[in-house]
Amino acid sequence: MTVRADLHMHSSFSGDSDTPMDEMIRAGLSRGLTHICFTEHMDLDYPVSSETPPGFFELDGDAYRRAFLGCREHWGEHIGLLFGVELGLQPHLAQANARFARSYEFDMIIGSSHVCHGKDPYYPSFFEGRSQEEAYREYFTSILENIRVFSEFDVYGHLDYVVRYGPRREQGYSYAAYRELFDAILTALIQKGKGIELNTGGLSGGLREPHPCLEVLRRYRELGGEILTVGSDAHTPDRVGGFFDRAREILEACGFRYYTVFEKRKPIFIPL
Ligand SMILES: [Zn+2]
Ligand SMILES: [Zn+2]
DSSP: OOOOEEEEEOOTTSTTOOOOHHHHHHHHHHTTOSEEEEEEEEOTTOOOOSSSOTTTTOOOHHHHHHHHHHHHHHHTTTSEEEEEEEEEOOGGGHHHHHHHHHTSOOSEEEEEOOOBTTBOTTSGGGTTTSOHHHHHHHHHHHHHHHHHHOOOOSEEOOTTGGGGTSTTTTTTOOTGGGHHHHHHHHHHHHHTTOEEEEETHHHHTTOSSOBSOHHHHHHHHHTTOOOEEEEOOBSSGGGTTTTHHHHHHHHHHTTOOEEEEEETTEEEEEEO
8 A cells, every 4th residue: 555645735826836726636536545635835925036026935825715615526525635735934924824824724734944044945045155064954943943933833844855955965964964953853843743744755856765854754753753744745747646655665664654634634644
């Protein structure tokens, strides 16, 4: 058995996807998934650039809700359709993000770090003038800052997202190299009753390991972490459910017996 719930994907309601929701749903059905969760981007105060005009990653929640309900009406008998959001966390946005989180009946909220102290590591300027290790360290430290001030989320997204974009990517990167930061992050999440996700987007993008890497997943389990969702982070239909056989192998190797689906923000555990 493979993992059959893809709890992280985007459609045309996200600034960086043009895919109609229907196409993502069809892809989920064709891959035999039991559930998919739309987790559209909502990044308030995302840095403005020529590619990202003001409001580029801000979600029109009302339009999104209407379209989602239409899809559920149409497809709901065939696949579990879940209504989610991927909130871009920054400490100063804690109140505004909490307000948005409470304004809709979400099934699941992913809290993600895309912007670290005003910069997205997606852009090379985040790494300029310092070592890769310093940049990674700043990114992981900012995750801790978010967890301390924000609670309206269910899982923290792609914990080591920064590794996708480092000049040497996975080289020199391991759980051990950032042990004290990862242990602090994982412990804080477990204490708050929050989970993490295994995000296969990195594998689709050519990394050897998912987000986060295997040692971090194993450590989360060792520390008592149980809430673990799996998501492709697909922005196009071809990536829906991508690398889910590999995800199951990884989860088993890291000591997990279950993966998690959220409905109305309550975890449901599904045996692997
Ligand atoms: Zn993300
Ligand atoms: Zn995403």
